[in-house]
Amino acid sequence: MLGDFKTRGWLSDARFTEQIVHARQAKFGSLKIAHELREKGIADDLIVAAIAQVKGSELDNAHEVWRKKFGASPQNREEWAKQARFLQSRGFGFEVIKKVLEKTNNDL
Numbered sequence: 001m002l003g004d005f006k007t008r009g010w011l012s013d014a015r016f017t018e019q020i021v022h023a024r025q026a027k028f029g030s031l032k033i034a035h036e037l038r039e040k041g042i043a044d045d046l047i048v049a050a051i052a053q054v055k056g057s058e059l060d061n062a063h064e065v066w067r068k069k070f071g072a073s074p075q076n077r078e079e080w081a082k083q084a085r086f087l088q089s090r091g092f093g094f095e096v097i098k099k100v101l102e103k104t105n106n107d108l
Contacts, residue, residue, distance in 0.1 A: 032091020
């Protein structure tokens with residue numbers, strides 16, 4: 001029965017991957033999305049293609065997630081670390097986090 005669904009195109013890892021990426025990319029970074037796809041048993045080639053799609057808008061998405069949560073530049077190292085940990089927990093890489101926080105506060 002599952003084989004029949006696959007041949008008809010009703011059951012597709014590629015479509016599932018696209019759906020997950022579409023649903024998650026506004027809130028999560030590429031690292032977290034890739035991890036979720038691996039947990040679901042998606043093939044590595046589909047994950048690589050999906051992450052390439054996410055990377056294009058990752059900086060903008062990270063900035064929007066940061067803006068919704070904090071909205072204000074960190075005033076000291078402790079706040080910077082707190083904001084960085086939050087973005088990291090959302091699956092954004094260090095380079096993206098650094099760009100977001102530098103964009104908001106250049107004097108730290």
